[in-house]
Amino acid sequence: MSDSLPVDTALPALLAALGREGRAVLEAPPGAGKTTRVPLALLEGGAFEGRLVMLEPRRLAARAAAARMAEMLGEPVGRRVGFRIRGETKVSPATRIEVVTEGVLTRMIQSDPALEGVGAVIFDEFHERSLNADLGLALAWEARGALRPDLKLVVMSATLDAAPVAALLDAAPVIRAEGRAFEVETRWAETPPRPGARLEERVAEAVTRAVAETEGGVLVFLPGEGEIRRVARRLDGRLPADCRVMPLYGALPFAQQRAAIAPAREGRKV
Structure with a gap:
């Protein structure tokens, strides 16, 4: 990971928090690099045993995240980094990071409440909020409390107020990463659309x-x-x-x- 991204400065604190507490909430604005940097940092830092499962809200995002991480490792998708979405799976016995969509994660927990073989679960883009994501977090938190005290949990968000989620996770540490600011110019159409234009x-x-x-x-x-x-x-x-x-x-x-x-x-x- 040679190119520096804003989230890189927060990675040592995140790894330390997971080592101490086993759970954390990461606030990082869009473009900070959290989706691809955090799972690989946890893998390289030995922060979990077995597999890491990362939740993405959409199939396109799940595929793209897995492809980018595999590219950063110089490997094809399905080796150390794979994905599992509705209708398509690319994983292997060597897979350590598995990117999944919301429904897939819910079914995984329902079929195996202890998440055997899974050492960490990341909830990415949690600010988008959905029933499946909320249910997945509740089930994972319940599994950690009742069956898997070693299960690492990370909630990542770009815009969500982290305090309520941190409170839900029993005062989980909150790690913040700065983003990059880019100038945005708004341009308006000089004339209104033609009547009836689609x-x-x-x-x-x-x-x-x-x-x-x-x-x-x-x-x-x-x-x-x-x-x-x-x-x-x-x-x-x-x-x-x-x-x-x-x-x-x-x-x-x-x-x-x-x-x-x-x-x-x-x-x-x-």
């Missing part, structure tokens, strides 16, 4: 304008797969030749998801 056409017009007025890549947020596909079709032939449109949603094949996330080797990416 969302997809309005977004395509905004993307075309953004590509013309800026440099680098363009990240576009849309409600779902249908809107993403329709906007991509509307952008066909409207962008410069060196600008590629790369859809990204959970149902895409993994190779296409990786291609969308990977830095562009040449040209620009939308």
Whole structure:
């Protein structure tokens, strides 16, 4: 892990807290690097026995996190780092870090309340809050209290007030990491949308304008797969030749998801 990220400064305190208390809450803003840095730091620091299970709220995030950590180790996914999501599993007997989605974690605990073979559980992006994540934390905490006092628990959040979660975990230590601040400029459309214009056409017009007025890549947020596909079709032939449109949603094949996330080797990416 050669490139420094903001969360790196908090890792020694986190490892020390887990060594003392066996539980911790980590507050780190978006972009701090907690999703990929923390599991590998726990692995390299010998902070747990057996496997580490990390909860991610979405399939795309679970795949991407596992792929990035495996890449940092110079290994393919499924060796020391793997993932388990609905309909797809890439793990092996050598797997030490397993990234799972919410429903998978709940089923794991229900089928094996003691989580045999699991030495640590990380709840990532806990600020997003969901019934499955809350249930998973409650079940893991109950397992730690009744069956597995050695089970390490880490709750990681970007924006959630850590005090209530720390209190739930019997006054767990709270570790904070600073983030990086980037200047954000808000630009408004010069004219209101045309009457009757569909969302997809309005977004395509905004993307075309953004590509013309800026440099680098363009990240576009849309409600779902249908809107993403329709906007991509509307952008066909409207962008410069060196600008590629790369859809990204959970149902895409993994190779296409990786291609969308990977830095562009040449040209620009939308």
